[in-house]
Amino acid sequence: MAARKKKKKKEIKLARHMHKKLIVVFLLIFLLLVGLIVRLALIQRDKGEKYSKIVLTQQGYDSATIPYRRGDILDTKGTVLATSVDVYNVILDCKLILEKEEYAEPTIQALLTCFEDVTAEEVRTLLAEKPKSQYCVLRKRLPYDTIHAFEEIQEAVYEEGEKKGKKVNPNVVGVWFEKEYIRDYPYDTLACKILGFTVPGNVGNGGLEYYYNDTLNGINGRTYGYMNTDSDVERTIKEAVNGNTLVSTIDYNVQRVVEEKIAAFDAAHRDEFQTGPGSVNTAVVVMDPGSGAIYAMADSAGYSLKDPYNDEIFHKFCMDYKGYTSPEEIEALTEEGEMDLRNALWQNFCTTYTYEPGSTVKPLTVAAGLELGVITDEDRFLCDGGEMIPGMEKPIKCVNNTGHGEESLEQTIMNSCNDALMQIGEKIGIDNFAKYQSIFNIGLRTNIDLPGEARTDTLIYTPERMRQDAAALPTNSFGQNFNVTMIQVASAFSSVINGGYYYKPYLVRKIVDEKGNTVQSIEPTVLRQAVSTKTSDLVRGYLVSTVGAGTGKSAKVPGYSMGGKTGTAQKYPREDKKYLVSFIGFAPAENPRVLVYVVINEANVENQAQSSLATALYKEIMTEILPYLNIFPDEPMDQVPEAVEGQTQSSPQEEDHQGDIFE
Numbered sequence: 001m002a003a004r005k006k007k008k009k010k011e012i013k014l015a016r017h018m019h020k021k022l023i024v025v026f027l028l029i030f031l032l033l034v035g036l037i038v039r040l041a042l043i044q045r046d047k048g049e050k051y052s053k054i055v056l057t058q059q060g061y062d063s064a065t066i067p068y069r070r071g072d073i074l075d076t077k078g079t080v081l082a083t084s085v086d087v088y089n090v091i092l093d094c095k096l097i098l099e100k101e102e103y104a105e106p107t108i109q110a111l112l113t114c115f116e117d118v119t120a121e122e123v124r125t126l127l128a129e130k131p132k133s134q135y136c137v138l139r140k141r142l143p144y145d146t147i148h149a150f151e152e153i154q155e156a157v158y159e160e161g162e163k164k165g166k167k168v169n170p171n172v173v174g175v176w177f178e179k180e181y182i183r184d185y186p187y188d189t190l191a192c193k194i195l196g197f198t199v200p201g202n203v204g205n206g207g208l209e210y211y212y213n214d215t216l217n218g219i220n221g222r223t224y225g226y227m228n229t230d231s232d233v234e235r236t237i238k239e240a241v242n243g244n245t246l247v248s249t250i251d252y253n254v255q256r257v258v259e260e261k262i263a264a265f266d267a268a269h270r271d272e273f274q275t276g277p278g279s280v281n282t283a284v285v286v287m288d289p290g291s292g293a294i295y296a297m298a299d300s301a302g303y304s305l306k307d308p309y310n311d312e313i314f315h316k317f318c319m320d321y322k323g324y325t326s327p328e329e330i331e332a333l334t335e336e337g338e339m340d341l342r343n344a345l346w347q348n349f350c351t352t353y354t355y356e357p358g359s360t361v362k363p364l365t366v367a368a369g370l371e372l373g374v375i376t377d378e379d380r381f382l383c384d385g386g387e388m389i390p391g392m393e394k395p396i397k398c399v400n401n402t403g404h405g406e407e408s409l410e411q412t413i414m415n416s417c418n419d420a421l422m423q424i425g426e427k428i429g430i431d432n433f434a435k436y437q438s439i440f441n442i443g444l445r446t447n448i449d450l451p452g453e454a455r456t457d458t459l460i461y462t463p464e465r466m467r468q469d470a471a472a473l474p475t476n477s478f479g480q481n482f483n484v485t486m487i488q489v490a491s492a493f494s495s496v497i498n499g500g501y502y503y504k505p506y507l508v509r510k511i512v513d514e515k516g517n518t519v520q521s522i523e524p525t526v527l528r529q530a531v532s533t534k535t536s537d538l539v540r541g542y543l544v545s546t547v548g549a550g551t552g553k554s555a556k557v558p559g560y561s562m563g564g565k566t567g568t569a570q571k572y573p574r575e576d577k578k579y580l581v582s583f584i585g586f587a588p589a590e591n592p593r594v595l596v597y598v599v600i601n602e603a604n605v606e607n608q609a610q611s612s613l614a615t616a617l618y619k620e621i622m623t624e625i626l627p628y629l630n631i632f633p634d635e636p637m638d639q640v641p642e643a644v645e646g647q648t649q650s651s652p653q654e655e656d657h658q659g660d661i662f663e
Helices: 016-057 104-114 120-129 144-155 207-211 252-273 311-321 327-331 335-346 358-372 409-414 418-428 430-439 463-468 472-477 486-497 533-549 612-628
Strands: 061-066 080-092 136-142 175-184 197-199 203-205 221-227 233-238 245-248 279-287 294-299 380-383 405-408 501-503 508-512 518-521 526-529 563-570 579-587 594-603
Touching: 080 120, 080 144, 104 120, 104 144, 104 175, 120 136, 136 144, 144 175, 197 207, 203 207, 252 279, 252 294, 252 612, 279 486, 279 612, 311 327, 311 335, 358 409, 358 418, 358 430, 358 486, 358 533, 358 563, 358 579, 380 409, 380 418, 405 409, 409 418, 409 533, 418 430, 418 472, 430 463, 430 472, 463 472, 486 501, 486 533, 486 579, 486 594, 533 563, 533 579, 563 612, 579 612, 594 612
Parallel strands: none
Antiparallel strands: 061 221, 080 136, 080 175, 197 203, 221 233, 245 508, 279 294, 279 594, 380 405, 501 526, 508 518, 563 579, 579 594
C-alpha cells in the first residue's frame, strides 16, 4: 500500500497593508505609554505635594492636624505687639484606656493628680459614653505649665536597677495633648485700632491682622499613621509651615504716649462737665513726613484686644458716644444693630472717619498758588473782615470779623485769614484748584496698609459742581465744604513741608520668616512730586512763623524749632454751632523728622471753637516724644518769639475761630 502523502500546512501570509496596520497600532500603544509616563512625571514634579496632601488627609488611622503658628506683629524696634501662644487640648483615647482592665484607674488617678478641676466621675462618664472613641476632648486650651506635670508622669523612667529605662507608670495610657495656638496681645488695648484682632480660624478682623492675614497665616501640617504588613503602626509627619512676622513702623513708646495723652484729655474734660467723654472723638496721627512711616495712630474710643467682645467696654462706648442711656437699652438691640455698633467701636477714626478739615489745609491752597505762579512771596492782601461773593446774599466772613488789614502772604497763614485765602482761591481758579486737590490726594484713598480706608471723592467738589455753587471755591480754599480723612491731611501736609514729595503712608516696613530672615523689605514710596522744593521751603517757613508768632504759638515746645497750622471747622448743620478743632505740626523746622496731627471733634467744653485745645494736646505729645526720638533742642530754651511786622494779635477766642463765617 502506497504511503499516503502528508499534506503540507498552509502558510498564513499577511498582506502588506496588514503589516502596516499592526505597526501603526504598536506605535500608537507605545506612544500612549510614553505619554502616560511623561504625564505621571509632570504630575509628580508640579503637583506631587498637592496630591501628597490629599493622600495624607485620607489616612484614617491615628491622623491629626499639626497647626501652624500665626506670625507675630512687632513694633519698629522689635517689641512684640501681637503674638501666638501655644496651648494644649487634653485628649482621651477611650478605646485604648479600656483595652485592658488595669489601665483605667491609674490613668484616672494621674488625671486627678495633675488637673485640679477634673473629677473621676467626669472621666468615667466619658469612658462609659464613648468607649470606642479615640478622640475625646477633656479640656481645652491649657497652658504648657498645666500639662507639664502629666507629661512628666508619662515620660518618667527608672534610672537604676533591673527596670532601668522602663516607665514608672506603664498603665497610664490613652492621654495625649493636641497643640494649638491662641492670639495674644501683651499690651491689651495698645494700638488696638492699628492691630485689629483675630476670630476663630486665624481670620483677622480689622487692622494689620486683616490686611496682612495671608502673610501672617501659614499652612497646617499633619501627622498620620497606617498599619504595615506586620500590623505595626507606621507614623509619618508632614511639618506645618508657620506664618511670617510683620515688623511695623509703629513705635511702642510713641504709641503709648499718644494714647496716654488722649486718655488724659478725655478724663480732664469728662470730669469738668460729667455729661460724657472729653469729645465725640479725639484722634492723633504721628508720622515721619520724609518717608510716610506711621509712628503712632490712635483715637479715644479704644477696646481690649484680648477681649474685643467685652460687654462692659461696649456698653460704655454706646453710652458715651452713641447716646444710649442704659445697659438694658443696649441689650435690647437686634443682632444686626449690635454688630453695627461693635464695628463702630473697632473702627479706626484716623482712616475711616471723614470731616471738614478747616484751616489745616490752608497751606495746601497757598502752595498750589505759588506753584502755579498766580501768587508770590511778595504779594500783599487786604483783609476787611470778609468777601462778598457774586451770587450770594451775605459775605463769607474771616476769622477776624473786623479784618486783619493789609497782610503779606506769610501773615495770611500766621493769622489764618479766610479773606486772603478766598482771594488766593479766586486767583487759582476752579479747574486748577481741583487739579491740586488731586495732586495732594484729597478725596482719594492713600492706600495705607489698613482696611476700611474711606474714599471721600463724593464729598469733594468737582469743577462742574463748583461752577454751580458760588460758595464752593471760596470756602474750599480755607478748608470748609469738603471732607477728608486724617491720613489724607497728614500725607498731603507732609508733601508740602518735606521738599515737595508725596509719600504713600505705610505701617509695615519688613516681613520676616520664623527664623528672622527677611522675606520682604518695604521701602518708602514716593508717588509724585506735589510741589517744587522752592515752594515747599517757602510754605514751611510760613508755618514756622505761625508757631513762632501766629495762631499756633501755644503749640511751641521750648528749645525746639517747629512749624504748624491750627484748624477750626464749623460742622453741619451750621446753626448747631458744633466744631472740630485741630492742629498739625512738625519738628525740627529745617529738616522735619516727625509730624503730629491732632483732631478734637466736638470737645466737651462750652466754647468748642478753640484750636488751643488741639495745640495743648500736640505740645504735650511733642514734649515727650522729641527727646525719645533723639531730636535734640536746636533753640535756646528761653527764646521768646519776636512779633512779625504787621502781625495782628488774636484773642484766645479768635485764634482760628470760624464759628460765624456762614451767618
